Amino acid sequence: GENVEQHPSTLSVQEGDSAVIKCTYSDSASNYFPWYKQELGKGPQLIIDIRSNVGEKKDQRIAVTLNKTAKHFSLHITETQPEDSAVYFCAASPSGGSYIPTFGRGTSLIVHP
Amino acid sequence: GAVVSQHPSRVICKSGTSVKIECRSLDFQATTMFWYRQFPKQSLMLMATSNEGSKATYEQGVEKDKFLINHASLTLSTLTVTSAHPEDSSFYICSAREPGLAGGQSRETQYFGPGTRLLVL
Numbered sequence: 001g002e003n004v005e006q007h008p009s010t011l012s013v014q015e016g017d018s019a020v021i022k023c024t025y026s027d028s029a030s031n032y033f034p035w036y037k038q039e040l041g042k043g044p045q046l047i048i049d050i051r052s053n054v055g056e057k058k059d060q061r062i063a064v065t066l067n068k069t070a071k072h073f074s075l076h077i078t079e080t081q082p083e084d085s086a087v088y089f090c091a092a093s094p095s096g097g098s099y100i101p102t103f104g105r106g107t108s109l110i111v112h113p
Numbered sequence: 114g115a116v117v118s119q120h121p122s123r124v125i126c127k128s129g130t131s132v133k134i135e136c137r138s139l140d141f142q143a144t145t146m147f148w149y150r151q152f153p154k155q156s157l158m159l160m161a162t163s164n165e166g167s168k169a170t171y172e173q174g175v176e177k178d179k180f181l182i183n184h185a186s187l188t189l190s191t192l193t194v195t196s197a198h199p200e201d202s203s204f205y206i207c208s209a210r211e212p213g214l215a216g217g218q219s220r221e222t223q224y225f226g227p228g229t230r231l232l233v234l
Contacts (some may be wrong), residue, residue, distance in 0.1 A: 032221040043119075043206050043225040044157070046160065089156065100147070103123040105156045 002027040004092050006104025014112050019080050021107045023090035024072040030092040033066060035102065039085045040050050047088075048075070080111045115141050117209050119226035126197055127234055134192045134229045136207030142187035143209035147223065148180075151204045163190040197233045205229045 003026040014018050023033075031052035036044035048065045050057045050073065057064050061080075066073040077084055087108050091101035116128055116139040126132050146163040161182050169182035179201075183194040189210075194201055208223040214225040 010220075034222065036153070041228070041230070043117075043228040046222065046224065049222060093221050100162065101161065101221075101223065103156045106154075108154075 002030060002092055002094065002102040004090060004102045004104045006090050006107055008107060009053075010107065010110070012110045012112065013080055015080060015082060017080055019077045019084070019109055019111075021088055021090070021109070022072060023074070023104050024070075025102070026071065026090040027092065028068075028095060029094045030072065030078045030102075032093040032099070032101075033064070034073050034093070035064060036089045036090050036091070038088075038089065038106075044089060046051045077109075080109075082111050082113050085109055085111045114212055115209070117207065117224050117226040119207055119229050120145075121229060122227060123230040123232070125232045126196050129196055129232040130195045132197055132231060134194075134205055134207075134231075136190045136192070136209070137172040138188045138209040141209075141211050143190075144212060145210050146184060146185060147208045147210075148182060148190075148192050149206045151206060151210065151226050151228075153204075157206065160192075170181065171187045184203075194231065197231070202231055202233045203233060 018048045034049035037047045038044040048062050049063050050066050060079045063076040087106045089106050090104040093099050093101035118136045118137045144165045146208045148160045149157040150155040159172050160175045163182050165184045186192040206228040208225045210223050211220045
């Protein structure tokens with residue numbers, strides 16, 4: 001089955017700095033890669049996703065890059081703000097079937113004002 | 114994005130009682146919903162896949178007689194924790210997937226509910 005590794009587990013940055021979270025996956029059949037943001041006591045919220053036919057996707061301060069050959073994808077947050085503080089989860093989902101994603105273990109991002 | 118709600122947001126119950134958690138897709142019909150469990154500072158653990166009109170598919174190690182799932186309509190799935198015990202205390206989160214696109218193409222994106230905090234005393 002799929003195995004998703006996520007690093008780092010904790011990331012502390014100063015407001016205005018950039019933050020990068022990296023994930024690797026093992027199953028070459030995976031072709032959908034969502035990123036979720038989870039604030040304390042709440043459910044995960046989809047913030048951006050990318051499919052394997054695209055190498056990069058950007059939405060304002062958030063961008064995701066995908067390297068299918070190396071089987072890794074990354075989340076980039078620029079100009080971080082304190083409200084970006086949360087736990088971020090990456091996931092990899094195969095094509096076909098029930099599309100059940102495999103989640104990474106999460107990264108706790110702390111943005112200091 | 115699509116909106117998924119859960120009710121209740123938190124519940125405290127006595128050991129031995131049963132608790133029902135509802136998951137609703139508010140602005141779309143979801144043929145498939147998912148139930149997750151999350152322990153503090155850990156990732157999401159898939160418990161079961163709920164399919165409208167049919168039996169749920171449980172992940173290995175999840176007791177189907179303890180965690181009863183019903184998906185009676187395209188907008189509602191329920192999880193009932195039967196005879197709850199303190200070790201069942203956790204954060205339960207549901208998610209729903211939008212219906213497939215024309216031509217039979219399925220959509221992969223899952224939208225999560227806000228979660229239900231269960232505390233069993």
